[in-house]
Amino acid sequence: MNLPDPVVQLSGAVEVASEVLVVPNSGAGLVPNIGVIGGREAVLVVDTGLGLVNASAVREFAAEFARGRRVHLTTTHFHPEHAFGASAFSGAYLVNSAQAADLRRKGSGYLEMFRGFGGHVAERLADVVLPVPDEVYDGVRALDLGGRTVLLRPTGRGHTLGDQVVEVPDAGVLFTGDLAETGQFAIFPWFPPHDTDVSGVAWIGVLDALIAASPQIVVPGHGSVGDVGVLQGVQTYLHELRDETWRRRDSAMAVDEIEAEVREVLLARHPSWTGREWISPGVRCLCSDFSVD
DSSP states (O other), X not given: OOOOOXXXXXXXXXXXXXXXXXXXXXXXXXXXXXXXXXXXXXXXXXXXOSHHHHHHHHHHHHHHHHTTSEEEEEOXXXXXXXXXXXXXXXXXXXXXXXXXXXXXXXXXXXXXXXXXXXXXHHHXXXXXXOOOOSEEESSOEEEEOSSOEEXXXXXXXXXXXXXXXXXXXXXXXXXXXXXXXXXXOOXXXXXXXXXXXXXXXXXXXXXXXXXXXXXXXXXXXXXOOBSTHHHHXXXXXXXXXXXXHHHHHTTTOOHHHHXXXXXXHHHHHOTTOBOGGGHHHXXXXXXXXXXXX
């Protein structure tokens, strides 16, 4: 698999609110949007990029921005391009307990899977060891950066079991991780029997709650920064995916037939979106959700 080098382009950083920077992924595969949030006494980095070289560059960038302030790290979920550079932030890594459990249970499998992509991706992960959080918390963690409190809020099951959003209440900014993307089909890590924790139904419920909070600025895991419409767009798509899948599931069609038909329908509705490979896992996930219901 010849994937482009997933390098974090720090020169593209933009300030979306006072002392809230976003390093955009600029459409690059396996590169997340990265956040750097400043208070008077400390700085919080949100997500690392893939591997230690990317993460070390992010750490240096954050330290320069911090100008002597302490630097913390949190990650929106455990997937490699978001969290597998965390060892570069020794002594500073905070995650919720469900995400820490995801790292322990599934991290080595994902590391092996991503190294299997070969090329630049394998090179980026060559020296990676699975990160061990320095602080693990239950519930919402209110992190005081000095004159600014950032909320690290676990959402419950959605894209993963350990998803969390990062809220900057005084600036109206929300970092969503892969609970939201723009310009692409929602990422469904549905890899039975190894990982079936994603739930389309639960994901819709998570988005309902996030939309109700009316954030002013939404930073998705991948894609362009926007407003609450980013969340609404993903919510609409997940409703489409669910409804088209369940309509066919209710008629007892074979899963392969459902997958093919739903894929055709959704590609016709969203012809410019990337990530087409995620439609089929989404259909199969929602078939499973339907059978459970």
